[in-house]
Amino acid sequence: MGTWDVGPFDNDDAADFAIALDEATMDERESLVRSALTRATRTTDCLSTPDAVLAVAASALVVAQCPGGEPTCPNYGPSEPMPEFPAGLKMLAVDALDQVVAAPSELAELWDEAPNGSQWRQVVTHLRNVLDPPIPPQEDVLFVI
Template sequence: MGTWDIGPFDNDTAADLAGDLDEAALEEREAMIRGVLKRAAGSADFLGIYDGERAVAAAALVVDQHPDGEPACLNDGPSAPLPELPADLRMLAVDALDQVVSDRSELAELWAEAANWSKWRQDITRLRDVLDPPIPPQEEALFEI
């Protein structure tokens, strides 16, 4: 695993994706991100490590453009500007992230063996929660019926 940290672009595969996006024409970049997310989200069997790493990076790019998102890829992501990504990519990114942390993911298997697994998992959860916020717990009713 060519990983140097837990961030979305802190591995060789995601860095390659950033480079590919930088080299692509502006109008091709959204389709590239969509393709990465679809491949991971649609994985019926086992999600390979490289597809998982690319999916996390692509999801982070979607989070970067979300109104509630914080930049996740300032240092290592693509340096070329991205087009405005359509909102429908948000749920596709959620599905992809769900696959990345599932028991059918090579990336999750490898991180489970690492000392900083919980930090990696928290970062994935943070990305997912921006795209699909958890439902807050219900307060007790003020009036009983």
Template sequence: MGTWDIGPFENDMAADFADALDEVAEDEREALVRTTLIRTVQTQDYLESPEGAEAVAAAALIAAQCPGGEPISSSYGPDEALPVFAADLRPLAVEALDRVVAEASELADLWDETLAGPKWRQTVGCIRAVLTLGPDSQEHPLFDL
């Protein structure tokens, strides 16, 4: 696994997910994001790192379209246009992020073994916070990392 930073697209699995999004037809991109999140939420056993990294990336894409969301600025993110995601993906993305940072998650375990683990959890928490804000909220959950 290649990981070079704490951002949602700063690892090989998320970069591959972005490439997959670029390769499918534009009208299939939301379905790929939805499927990625559902697969993560429905994992009953140990959540493997690749699935966790893809879920974080998918959630970041949804959060980028929310008020207070940070645009995806990584050169490893998708290059092709994304649809405006359906509002029902927000709670699904929150649930997926909760699964990624919970026990029985390889991605969380791997990050927790590093000095950057708390910073990674903070980054995931910021994405989650954006997803939970109401559409009329003036709050901004992001802060200097």
């Protein structure tokens, strides 16, 4: 797999996925995104690199429609508009991203060996946090009587 940066579409498989999305009809695009996410969540063995890469790219497309989400890569991401994704796709994307970074995941292992692996993990964590924001810690409140 040719990878040139840490972004969701900065590799050959994700760029090919973007092309497939652009060539699909509007009605088929949601199904392609859902399929990529579902493959990652249904893995019972080690998550393969191609499936993990597509899950990250599909998650980025879902994130782009969330408050606080950023548009996908204009150079390598899809150039055609995506349909409005149903709310349920957000949690499927969260589950897929959890699988991508959990062991055993070929992609996570490859990035852990790369010099910029921590940057890739930050990208994936950011995607996940937009989909399912962490609950901020509550400060201890001292009541004075």
